[in-house]
Amino acid sequence: QVQLQQWGAGLLKPSETLSLTCAVSGGSFSGYYWSWIRQPPGEGLEWIGEINHSGSTNYNPSLKSRVTISVDTSKNRFSLKLNSVTAADTAVYYCARGYRPRVAATIWFDPWGQGTLVTVSS
């Protein structure tokens, strides 16, 4: 059974860099798209971006200028960096496994990590 375990700093000051890592265990790392999704307190979900095992990335244009997603296939991990954070970046950040079937240009997320609350405050 695949499990995603994530960690990273939970309290940042404005202008700092958010850094989170997600480790994948219990299943294959290749063949999937590894995503980051965030949820501001009391709000809905926002897709941040994804990476595959080859390092090919795709980002949400609304965050693209500040986001980097990277992968370490030797450790079955992937990471998120978000530069120049502001209070608007306060959210629970989730990592998730994205599955894209070969026969259709679609993707769904299962499973998800446990979530990390990141608070940006001076």
Next chain:
Amino acid sequence: DIQMTQSPSSLSASVGDRVTITCRASQTISSYLNWYQQKPGKAPELLIYTASSLQGGVPSRFSGSGSGTDFTLTIGSLQPEDFATYYCQQSYRTPLTFGQGTRLEVK
């Protein structure tokens, strides 16, 4: 971006009720629509993918339908563990986008 609009935003129901939640896309997304359930303090969990396919381990009282721009999630007979927030998500085009959520509460 493709906008996803769910209705209602909140819903009160009782155990045993049949409940339907609607999700509308701002443009056609074929059947590339997924549904998730989220309980307080927990990560979302996949219920249904490609509009009508039930994820493994999900009870058969959950069903999905629709194509194009209009989709529905139906819970056939509400159980106590079903009170949660439900989100739709389109995967037709990036950026991937979610509905604002439907909170299902106990009447």
